[in-house]
Amino acid sequence: MAEKEKLLEVKNLKQYFNIGKSNEVKAVNDISFDIYKGETFGLVGESGCGKSTTGRTIIRLYNATGGSVLYRGQDVHEKKTKSELKDLHQKMQMIYQDPYASLNPRMKVNDIIAEGIDIHELVKSKKERKDKVQELLETVGLNRDHANRYPHEFSGGQRQRIGIARALAVNPEFIIADEPISALDVSIQAQVVNLLKKLQREKDLTYLFIAHDLSMVKYISDRIGVMYQGKLVEVATSDDLYLNPMHPYTQSLLSAIPLPDPSYERTRRRISYDPTSHGYEEGEEVYMREVAPNHYVNCSEKEYKQYQSNYNPK
Template identity: 80%
Template sequence: MAQREKLLEIKNLKQYFNEGKVNEVKAVDNVSFEIFKGEVMGLVGESGCGKSTTGRTIIRLYDATGGEVLYDGVNVHGKKSKKQLKDFNRKMQMIFQDPYASLNPRLKIADVIAEGIDIHGLAKTKQERMEQVYELLETVGLNREHANRYPHEFSGGQRQRIGIARALAVQPEFIIADEPISALDVSIQAQVVNLMK
């Protein structure tokens, strides 16, 4: 049997808020696990137990209070150069729980999806950029005509598809999905799960 390749290793991860104060909250306390390439892992627990905080800490939206997050053997926390951060941000993406709050309402959908393409220089021309946007829209079951619309013109299910397209735009190796279907209508949930598969 071929040896599985370890992609992510979480060692004794801690995320405390208001550390050392009376109202200190130990949102994540000493969590360890591993994820291998090609693997899907679910983090299960009651509301408020620290699932979202774990995901956000892994991806550096929060600075870890303690422990290590090793991605391809490299600790993603601590001091990093701009280039190191940029490379890491391309490899790992997040799809958020609330499709209403996670899209910038002032940007057209094309610009929402292409944000990562622009940051990482993944398109050489405006035409190539738009072709990538159109392909991503079609990948998530939307039309290229949607590119020039704004987030408020879409339903919750459609917005979550846009969020998935945005995450896929930089061809990440690893995606953190923070309850991406919980805010959606039950009839849409299966579609989004199938899409993610």
């Protein structure tokens, strides 16, 4: 079996913000994970856990406080020339959470999508530019004549498709999707996720998919990382995380997912997570340990042994 190609390496990443003179918020607090070419890595957690900040730091919208982000072995946060940054931004693109705020209301769709094409000088004529935009619109399920309209003329789902077309315009290989469906109606969410899966197959894309909806993340992701208060607490394959959730915070997230089964819903028990329940002693080492093959949990030595004994391969 061929070894998977590591596209992105996040190593001990830290992103701290100073609020006032003495209050420091550790939005991302020493996390590490890898993303392999062609896969979707899901990052989940409740609002404020640091998952969106992680995505924005990876793509260098924020400068990291500490640690490193390696893209194809090159550190994203090292000092770079304008040419190097331009090349990096072509390879890495972002789809934003709010399809209303992320599109310039004064620009026509044609110019919104072509903005990256113009910056990276990817076409040689106005006709080629127009053809490329129309091709992208069709790729994301919109019509060619939509190019001459303004964002306010579209629904939320259509605007998010325009955002996806804009990200695809520069032919990236890695896309960070930052809660791309959270602002959309439930009926539209599945359509957008299915579009992302289709594009991944057709264009050999790699995704970091950030969301708080675990059921949707399971549907699209190959592996999932669970974040809590700036730290990764569990990383596993999508199926294994659902079948064998080890960390109590992961268990609490899964217990909140409703199912279309009345008898199950009548007996469904919500699990509350109490971070003080671990009972760690002062100086006790707590870090990510491999409890089972490719299944990592942030835990102490005592918890590690307990999780190993409880693990049930299915």
